[in-house]
Amino acid sequence: MAKINCEVDSCVYHAKDDVCQAESIMVKNNPRRVYDMEIGAMAGETRAMTSAETMCQTFKPQPKKEKEKES
Numbered sequence: 001m002a003k004i005n006c007e008v009d010s011c012v013y014h015a016k017d018d019v020c021q022a023e024s025i026m027v028k029n030n031p032r033r034v035y036d037m038e039i040g041a042m043a044g045e046t047r048a049m050t051s052a053e054t055m056c057q058t059f060k061p062q063p064k065k066e067k068e069k070e071s
Contacts, residue, residue, distance in 0.1 A: 003019060004019070004020040004022075004025060005018050005019060005020070006018055006019070006020040006056070008048050008054050008056070008059060009047070010047035010048050010049065010061055010062055011048070011054075011056075011059050011060060011061065011062065012060045012061070012062050013058065013059075013060065014062075020058075022058045024058070025056060025057075025058040026056070026057040026058050027055055027056050027057070027058075028055055028056075028057055048061070049061055
């Protein structure tokens with residue numbers, strides 16, 4: 001399988017050296033060229049939580065850690 005590099009470290013498939021370990025991936029096209037997402041985030045949150053925030057339909061968020069659940 002080809003090596004896929006990905007910086008989305010909030011995904012369960014993210015591994016050391018920014019390598020995606022998913023068996024296969026699906027990346028959607030952006031036909032309307034919509035780039036209206038703001039750079040930055042509220043309260044310092046910069047991690048993707050959904051596939052729509054990455055353009056990768058394979059994205060699956062990592063389970064929240066206990067400390068994050070309490071917040």
